[in-house]
Amino acid sequence: MNKVSTCIKVKVAIIGGGPAGTGTILKAMKDNSFEEYADGGIALVESSSDLLVGSITKFLVESDTLSDVFLECTQGSTNNYLPLAQLQNEITEIKKYAGSPIPLNALHTFLQSLGKLIENFFATNVQCKLFLRTTAQKIVIKKNNEFDVFLNNGSIISAKHLIIATGGISVNGLQDEFNFRDGIDLKAHSKKTINAHDIIQGKSNDLIAKMRSKSKIIILGGSHSAFSVADYLIKANKNLKDNSVHIWANTKPKLFYLSKEDAQIDQYDDFTESDICPITHRVFRLAGLRMNGRQLYRKMLVLGDEEIEKRVTFNLISNQAHKLNEELKSADLIIHALGYRFNMVDTYNESHDPIYYYGSTSFHWVNDHCNLLNEQGQLIPNLFGVGLASGFIPKANAGGEPSFTGQTNGLWYYQNKAAELILNNILNL
Numbered sequence: 001m002n003k004v005s006t007c008i009k010v011k012v013a014i015i016g017g018g019p020a021g022t023g024t025i026l027k028a029m030k031d032n033s034f035e036e037y038a039d040g041g042i043a044l045v046e047s048s049s050d051l052l053v054g055s056i057t058k059f060l061v062e063s064d065t066l067s068d069v070f071l072e073c074t075q076g077s078t079n080n081y082l083p084l085a086q087l088q089n090e091i092t093e094i095k096k097y098a099g100s101p102i103p104l105n106a107l108h109t110f111l112q113s114l115g116k117l118i119e120n121f122f123a124t125n126v127q128c129k130l131f132l133r134t135t136a137q138k139i140v141i142k143k144n145n146e147f148d149v150f151l152n153n154g155s156i157i158s159a160k161h162l163i164i165a166t167g168g169i170s171v172n173g174l175q176d177e178f179n180f181r182d183g184i185d186l187k188a189h190s191k192k193t194i195n196a197h198d199i200i201q202g203k204s205n206d207l208i209a210k211m212r213s214k215s216k217i218i219i220l221g222g223s224h225s226a227f228s229v230a231d232y233l234i235k236a237n238k239n240l241k242d243n244s245v246h247i248w249a250n251t252k253p254k255l256f257y258l259s260k261e262d263a264q265i266d267q268y269d270d271f272t273e274s275d276i277c278p279i280t281h282r283v284f285r286l287a288g289l290r291m292n293g294r295q296l297y298r299k300m301l302v303l304g305d306e307e308i309e310k311r312v313t314f315n316l317i318s319n320q321a322h323k324l325n326e327e328l329k330s331a332d333l334i335i336h337a338l339g340y341r342f343n344m345v346d347t348y349n350e351s352h353d354p355i356y357y358y359g360s361t362s363f364h365w366v367n368d369h370c371n372l373l374n375e376q377g378q379l380i381p382n383l384f385g386v387g388l389a390s391g392f393i394p395k396a397n398a399g400g401e402p403s404f405t406g407q408t409n410g411l412w413y414y415q416n417k418a419a420e421l422i423l424n425n426i427l428n429l
């Protein structure tokens with residue numbers, strides 16, 4: 001039997017109700033401007049049964065941001081909209097980690113409960129429509145620059161503005177089109193390859209426990225995930241001895257410091273002036289490793305008064321592709337920590353032709369205002385992307401080191417800077 005399709009018309013549709021998708025909602029509440037944002041209607045579509053939780057609490061590692069960041073969305077005027085007093089216990093639990101990182105799974109109850117308050121708020125606000133346990137399957141961009149979002153329950157949301165916040169998918173290095181480095185065939189080793197994304201969700205604990213003291217583990221990739229997974233491995237398997245875990249990457253890792261002086265005190269000098277944020281004077285404010293990954297790399301470099309960490313080594317591929325190939329052959333386990341790709345929803349024009357995005361080849365889906373970019377790199381009016389792997393780089397006046405070319409992935413951005421840029425655009429501020 002065909003599903004009956006209903007069509008609702010709103011000013012703003014949001015696909016994905018995780019940390020990024022709820023970012024503009026929480027920011028508007030915090031700034032006491034939610035009525036203005038919701039005027040004309042907001043529809044929020046989320047595949048799972050929870051708002052705000054997304055995927056972040058599935059990772060069995062500590063946050064690479066201070067725990068305090070996760071509570072910032074409860075400040076300002078949020079209390080005018082949500083009965084935050086009901087979250088007193090959850091907030092108290094998070095405050096126990098004040099000034100430090102927090103295990104990401106310890107955020108679950110807080111995020112889920114705050115998400116529930118947003119759900120209840122939506123249920124009683126006539127301007128708000130919530131579609132939980134519902135997936136957006138297709139977007140059509142109409143000639144008038146408005147959008148139709150087709151849901152798996154047969155409904156269609158017609159929106160003037162559309163925010164895509166569907167999270168990221170971990171990059172699969174075994175796929176045909178993936179080229180880690182010329183001359184390196186990752187598929188030849190597929191049987192002993194796993195993804196960092198699975199390891200840090202605890203899905204490969206049996207395999208890790210089996211690793212012996214002489215096991216050789218190669219991690220490919222040099223960013224946060226590579227160092228997070230290395231840290232996870234040495235903590236999960238105490239058998240691992242010196243030289244067990246080898247991180248191989250195309251570029252050198254970077255370390256975050258509060259200031260140039262702090263870096264100098266730590267005897268870290270692997271940076272130039274263009275790696276310093278002109279506003280905050282932080283070194284590698286955006287690209288630098290933080291928290292556990294940072295601590296591990298500092299130990300590997302024996303910086304400050306750290307004791308040397310010999311179980312993990314870092315290798316820059318540079319002209320050593322041949323050596324890496326040999327290492328891959330002799331490795332017991334190969335871990336791909338190759339980052340994330342934006343989980344874009346299929347998009348078409350009114351003639352049913354697919355629309356391609358700049359990000360599918362560049363990994364930068366959005367410009368510095370969170371506008372999604374078409375294949376030619378031009379912004380698509382009223383269409384925004386935010387969240388994991390959207391490729392957002394803050395504008396120079398928002399801070400960050402001029403040398404930065406990567407992605408900024410962090411809840412603070414989704415609930416503050418990125419949310420503000422999107423809200424200003426939608427509200428014409």
Ligand SMILES: Cc1cc2nc3c(=O)[nH]c(=O)nc-3n(C[C@H](O)[C@H](O)[C@H](O)COP(=O)(O)OP(=O)(O)OC[C@H]3O[C@@H](n4cnc5c(N)ncnc54)[C@H](O)[C@@H]3O)c2cc1C
Pocket residue numbers: 015016017018019020021045046047048053054055056059062063064065134135136137165166167168200225343345386387388409410411412
């Ligand atoms: C290993 C790891 C550690 C991280 N640690 C930190 C940290 O310590 N601090 C920090 O600030 N950030 C961290 N991040 C970055 C980021 O904050 C998190 O990844 C966060 O979960 C991203 O939020 P998101 O909303 O973009 O994506 P997700 O959390 O994945 O949420 C996306 C949501 O969209 C829904 N969805 C997807 N497709 C559809 C669809 N078609 N229709 C409807 N709904 C859909 C999903 O169900 C999900 O709820 C980390 C990221 C990773 C990978």
